[in-house]
Amino acid sequence: MELDVLVDYKIVGDLNKNTMKNFIANATKNHKKLAITTDVYPMYKDIVESLGFIHNLCIFHLIKA
Numbered sequence: 001m002e003l004d005v006l007v008d009y010k011i012v013g014d015l016n017k018n019t020m021k022n023f024i025a026n027a028t029k030n031h032k033k034l035a036i037t038t039d040v041y042p043m044y045k046d047i048v049e050s051l052g053f054i055h056n057l058c059i060f061h062l063i064k065a
Helices: 017-027 043-050 059-064
Strands: 035-038 054-057
Touching: 017 043, 035 043, 043 054, 054 059
Parallel strands: 035 054
Antiparallel strands: none
């Protein structure tokens, strides 16, 4: 089992749903579709699940929110 694996990074001027979906799709195209852990930003759940991953929320961000 792999945990905490950095698969890609990108600096963008505008963080929107389309930019994020394209980034995740490209960054994970050569990886098994298991799960992605994100912070509590609402758009991540729909994006992650539409790409076929299980969506997990980061416990640190849940406690902090």
